[in-house]
Amino acid sequence: MRKFINYALLLLLYSCTIPYDLETRYIVEAKLVDYNGNSLANEGFNLHVNAINSEIISRSVSDSNGIIRMIFPKPALQEFTFTLNKNATGNYYYKAISNIKTENFVNYKLVLNEIKLVKFNEIISLNIELNQVNQNKEVRKIEVIGDVYDEYESYNPIENAENSLDLQTYFTLLKNQNFTLKYSVFDYTTMLLEVNNVNLSIDEQPLTYVLNY
Known part of the structure; x- marks a missing residue:
């Protein structure tokens, strides 16, 4: 055998x-x-x-x-x-x-x-749609402050992760919670970095948030 x-x-x-x-x-x-x-x-x-x-x-x-x-x-x-x-x-x-x-x-x-780990019926998706209304601005970082489930984790530190230009616009959240969407926008006119916080909530349905910048 x-x-x-x-x-x-x-x-x-x-x-x-x-x-x-x-x-x-x-x-x-x-x-x-x-x-x-x-x-x-x-x-x-x-x-x-x-x-x-x-x-x-x-x-x-x-x-x-x-x-x-x-x-x-x-x-x-x-x-x-x-x-x-x-x-x-x-x-x-x-x-x-x-x-x-x-x-x-x-x-x-x-x-x-x-x-x-989380069960399938405990989570829901959050999608961030980027809408550029000012050509002199650029989104630098997006993060969610709340109960977020990370499907991917790194065992060893990833080199230059902080300098990556890849923006995460899709998140997996636990259902039925209030959370904060935090994002930073660099303004090439003023050469300043703006940090913004938006309070949101999610229930049993997927949520799409349009981020105007």
């Missing part, structure tokens, strides 16, 4: 788009909690590398304390992303941990920080 399982795994990984070192096994361990910090016991998850729609490289179920352990062949990459996704009967939204490096594994094991 063991030989059959290993042969099936070999066939699966042979067809994968990501190369693996089949002689080396990695272990990833993490504690899973809900948004209120309660342990998620007996919840099944699949593990993907680099994309949620990529092949499943491991499956596991959390124990009574919310601890989950996954064993899988070592990806033949220097840096990669783990995506934890629900199994066929699960109710929790995915979480991706990016910028993981091979040197983060100690004796082939990586213990992640506590992973906070």
Whole structure:
């Protein structure tokens, strides 16, 4: 039976788009909690590398304390992303941990920080539409102050993240809350940076906010 399982795994990984070192096994361990910090016991998850729609490289179920352990062949990459996704009967939204490096594994094991998850029916989307009304102004930063669910987290610091010009205009929020939209606009006429705060609320429906600047 063991030989059959290993042969099936070999066939699966042979067809994968990501190369693996089949002689080396990695272990990833993490504690899973809900948004209120309660342990998620007996919840099944699949593990993907680099994309949620990529092949499943491991499956596991959390124990009574919310601890989950996954064993899988070592990806033949220097840096990669783990995506934890629900199994066929699960109710929790995915979480991706990016910028993981091979040197983060100690004796082939990586213990992640506590992973906070939310259910599909607990979250709703916020979309920011940028509407430039003054050609001399530029939005520099957008953030949401409130109960925000981050689907993507970085295990290692991302270099020059503060200097990135990519604006986040899509957010996943917990339903039924008041929150603050904070954004900064640089005015090339006055050469000043304006910081603005807008108090908003969201309920059970997706929200689109038009940001005029």
